[in-house]
Amino acid sequence: MKTLTVFTPTYNRANCLHKCYESLKRQKNIDFEWIIIDDGSTDNTKELVESWKKNDNKFEIIYYHKENGGLHTGYNKAIELANSKLCVCIDSDDFMPDDAVEKIIKFWNENGSNKYAGIMGLDFYINEECIGGRLPDKKSINLVDWAAGKYKCKLGDKKYVVRTELYKKVAPMKSFPNEKNFNPQYMHFELSKEYDFLVLNENLCFVEYQSDGMSHNMYQQYYNSPNSFRELRILLLSFSNAPISFKIRHAIHYVSNSLLAKQSIYDKRVKNKLLITIAIPPGYLLYKHTKNNVKKNKKYKSNTIDKFNDKTISKGK
Structure with missing residues (x-):
């Protein structure tokens, strides 16, 4: 060994x-x-x-x-x-x-x-x-x-x-x-x-961070893997000795992940229902922001590809 x-x-x-x-x-x-x-x-x-x-x-x-x-x-x-x-x-x-x-x-x-x-x-x-x-x-x-x-x-x-x-x-x-x-x-x-x-x-x-690595495109990751991030938030919210600021931050992400995953916000594994209720408004805003960010990036990439194709065609390539 x-x-x-x-x-x-x-x-x-x-x-x-x-x-x-x-x-x-x-x-x-x-x-x-x-x-x-x-x-x-x-x-x-x-x-x-x-x-x-x-x-x-x-x-x-x-x-x-x-x-x-x-x-x-x-x-x-x-x-x-x-x-x-x-x-x-x-x-x-x-x-x-x-x-x-x-x-x-x-x-x-x-x-x-x-x-x-x-x-x-x-x-x-x-x-x-x-x-x-x-x-x-x-x-x-x-x-x-x-x-x-x-x-x-x-x-x-x-x-x-x-x-x-x-x-x-x-x-x-x-x-x-x-x-x-x-x-x-x-x-x-x-x-x-x-x-x-x-x-x-x-x-x-x-x-050496790569443009397609996990450290980049976080909103895209939230959008593509909502259940996975939801599991992580559930684990982090289970730490009873964590400070309230830590819990609030992850409760907001948990709400957003749940909405993206189309899962119930009130999972039985999350004990503090009051905290989750308080986190719903900012969690919803994060959910909308994530969707808008992903949509904007898709539109940007689509426009970039179209412009590249237009230039290529115009040059006869």
């Missing part, structure tokens, strides 16, 4: 997946396996990975091709296949610093135990700037407290290294028909009901 599983869900990213591969080849500690979950790619991802597997990599590469289902289904399959103590996801357009695996394993060996879900580390932009700033100067933090602003630090993407046995307990994430935008952060919040994350204020991943 390896100490660490690095897993990478990917979809038509053969053009940039090599950055992740090359960074893993440079790792100072090779006590890891690399699992690539191909989420139905139609490019040459398979051929590329198969060529890499023939190299003397000094670490195992496991490739699995599946029907396209979204990032969360990639997580589900990777967690199922993982055979290690710890797991970390490195997206297909991201890559690890040369000493990241070494830092993770050393830090866990010195500080890890069954008391913790895993490690919360830092993501960096390519220009070496920390995304969202450093984490609190504490041994461990609770994810809900961090997201609710309790620690008075900036929010932003972080890197989660999770005990594999715990990932396997909360996976697989639920899937809804035709919805591909269920954020895997759901599992990390679910684990935070019982566990804190150790704080490692070190760069574990360089991130």
Whole structure:
């Protein structure tokens, strides 16, 4: 059994997946396996990975091709296949610093135990700037407290290294028909009901956001995957110790998600009916704003394509 599983869900990213591969080849500690979950790619991802597997990599590469289902289904399959103590996801357009695996394993060996879900580390932009700033100067933090602003630090993407046995307990994430935008952060919040994350204020991943990634087009994601986001809001609203501002914010989103999903606003899993009632007016406005935003973007894209076609035709191309 390896100490660490690095897993990478990917979809038509053969053009940039090599950055992740090359960074893993440079790792100072090779006590890891690399699992690539191909989420139905139609490019040459398979051929590329198969060529890499023939190299003397000094670490195992496991490739699995599946029907396209979204990032969360990639997580589900990777967690199922993982055979290690710890797991970390490195997206297909991201890559690890040369000493990241070494830092993770050393830090866990010195500080890890069954008391913790895993490690919360830092993501960096390519220009070496920390995304969202450093984490609190504490041994461990609770994810809900961090997201609710309790620690008075900036929010932003972080890197989660999770005990594999715990990932396997909360996976697989639920899937809804035709919805591909269920954020895997759901599992990390679910684990935070019982566990804190150790704080490692070190760069574990360089991130390069893509225009078609999950960090972009949020309104489109709300619109396309309302049941998935509704499940996330229900989970977040179940944390009784969260501050009222946190609850109000997610209650508003819950109302909007419910309307988009054409589901009842009063789900029996949401205990505070008064809070939901108060959130209905702003939740409805968010629902309308989401629909209008998506409609506007569709119209813009349609006009852009028409203009491009008109210019192409006029030039005889």
